Amino acid sequence: MRNIRRTAGISLIEVxxxxxxxxxxxxxxxRLFPPGFLINKESEAATLAARLAQQEVDRFSNNSASLMSAVVPILPVPANNTYGYAFRVDTDxxxxxxSVGQPGLPGVDPYYYSDVNKIRRIIGEFVRIPxxxxxxxGKGSVYLLSSGPVYNVPWDGQTESIFxxxxxxxxxxxxxxxxxxxxLFRPQQYAIDYDDAQVAFFPQPYDRQFLATYSYYDANNIVQTIVDEVITIPAGFIGWVPFTGNNGRPLVPGSETISRKFIRVTPDPNTGRYAWSPDDPYQYDVLSANDGTFANVGVLVFNPLGHNFNESTPGG
Incomplete structure (x- = not known):
């Protein structure tokens, strides 16, 4: 009789x-790895952000004399006359x-006042001409903006937005x-009429530009603020000119700050050298070329005359 031995095995179902x-x-x-990788990546990004923030704090601490007065969101305001244009603080x-910037403004790509670009207007970086x-x-006084690189965007008839x-x-x-x-009795003086919203300047034998920051009452009697309004005065002009960004509304008395704007000059195309004015130190150029369309490192060069020029101002 033959013995039949059973052999234990594993069925396909068990496998x-x-x-x-x-x-x-x-x-x-x-599944445990992606969250771990994400946590590591977030930790790395946070460490890098903290390091960059501390680097910026140290940089501004070392250049405290050149700190800006403010960083504000702005919108361009169309000019209603031939004397200039303005920026309005975007209080909203x-x-x-x-969000996307308001369309239909004076020929400026809304990209440059949309999204995070709204919080980009640097006001009042102090510069001591080197x-x-x-x-x-040729020869010039070179200065690097502490808040660069910048978007040097042409605004409504002006070739740049660096003022x-x-x-x-x-x-x-x-x-x-x-x-x-x-x-008016001297070049550092201006006359202003708050009710009629007009300003006048001491005449000079060359073209000049001025920057005005002021507040006005809108139609609802709410105070609005205009920053960096450019006022162009032709050579020898004597008389009053209206402000542009206030739509004819009266100004808030004592709210304005007006100063002489430096005029941008470029090298002579024939000689390739700057022909700086021997009489007017309010001249500069953007020495660094734009990277791409508008991005600029922010290297400025000034008329050498400005290094030893002293202004007589209300502050001394």
């Missing part, structure tokens, strides 16, 4: 069950406002209806 359980375990372990913008040095285009200006000028409150006015 499949083991494989399913093994795969479930592997997938469970694998917040740091997390990522000692003149030789440069490729350089002198110290605040002397105010003289006068009346536009005075038949003998305006009464």
């Amino acid at each position: 499949m069950v083991v494989m399913v359980l093994l795969l479930i375990g592997i997938f469970s372990v694998v 913008a917040t740091p997390d406002d990522l 000692i003149p040095t030789p440069i490729a285009a 350089v200006h002198g110290a605040p000028m002397f105010r003289s409150i006068q009346d536009v209806n005075d038949p003998y006015g305006p009464h």
